[in-house]
Amino acid sequence: MESNFAELDSVIHSRVRLAIMILLLQSETANFTYLKKEIDVSDGNLSTHLRKLEEAKYIKMQKRFENRKPKTTISLTDKGRAALNEYTSNLEEYLRLASDGKKQ
Amino acid sequence: MDQITNEQALEVIKEMIERTKRKQNYAGFYHLLWGVLISLAIVAMYILIKFEMYDLIGFSWAFFGIGGAIVSVIYSKRTYEKQGSIQYPDLGINSIWMGLMIAMFLVAFVFPILKAYEWYIVYVMVSLLLGAANFSTGILLKQKMPIINGILWWIGSIFLLILENQVAFMGVFVLLLIVNNVIPGIYLYSLARKQNGK
Numbered sequence: 001m002e003s004n005f006a007e008l009d010s011v012i013h014s015r016v017r018l019a020i021m022i023l024l025l026q027s028e029t030a031n032f033t034y035l036k037k038e039i040d041v042s043d044g045n046l047s048t049h050l051r052k053l054e055e056a057k058y059i060k061m062q063k064r065f066e067n068r069k070p071k072t073t074i075s076l077t078d079k080g081r082a083a084l085n086e087y088t089s090n091l092e093e094y095l096r097l098a099s100d101g102k103k104q
Numbered sequence: 105m106d107q108i109t110n111e112q113a114l115e116v117i118k119e120m121i122e123r124t125k126r127k128q129n130y131a132g133f134y135h136l137l138w139g140v141l142i143s144l145a146i147v148a149m150y151i152l153i154k155f156e157m158y159d160l161i162g163f164s165w166a167f168f169g170i171g172g173a174i175v176s177v178i179y180s181k182r183t184y185e186k187q188g189s190i191q192y193p194d195l196g197i198n199s200i201w202m203g204l205m206i207a208m209f210l211v212a213f214v215f216p217i218l219k220a221y222e223w224y225i226v227y228v229m230v231s232l233l234l235g236a237a238n239f240s241t242g243i244l245l246k247q248k249m250p251i252i253n254g255i256l257w258w259i260g261s262i263f264l265l266i267l268e269n270q271v272a273f274m275g276v277f278v279l280l281l282i283v284n285n286v287i288p289g290i291y292l293y294s295l296a297r298k299q300n301g302k
Contacts, residue, residue: 018120
């Protein structure tokens, strides 16, 4: 790839993490069970990806106990929103160039 | 390990947007709740007028209004627990109807106590507020029916201002309530059930 292209953010560029970010973009908050069901992943897998996004400060996780059951509420941070915006712009650019390349 | 190609990334984005777009979570709850509460407030008002207890009319509105507020808060909390996410259109709809509650409290309880206007103006103002709530809900849901109901409430409010006969006045208001709140409430409920595959 040409050097003047911005690299796609590797934190977001994975199926599960991208899906998490897109789902959170459309919600004010979401819980663990909802994300697990919508993305169709195991608890362990989802936890790993959520931790990665949290480390990058793209998401915020709030844990609490309700009737002795753990409840995790997840939301997108401003940093995460900006990163996702940049990611989608770069992705759009890559796809546009790829399609132009195919035409030539 | 979980890395994807750019084309696959685009597919993931499309799939996740489609997943949430397909679902309409709002099931007409606020339409039906307010339809029922206002009907009860009308019955209570009728009884209070019959027994010439005019001072209690404002309190009956406040009672049903506060009752509605409590039910609405419990409902929105439970809905979130069940759905697992608060999506922006739902948040918008909740805010509209919660805001309506505060405005109704002022219009139907506080202002009449302050003798700001006569009792029948309460119904005109309530019609205007319900029109705004219906119209905004329709815009957020991209559903024509609540938009039309909002406009009908506004047109109805003009009729209520013109009507002088008390029975005709209440008749028109009840009709507006059934057509613009109860019927769309039932429609939105069945639509949400259908879209969520229940």
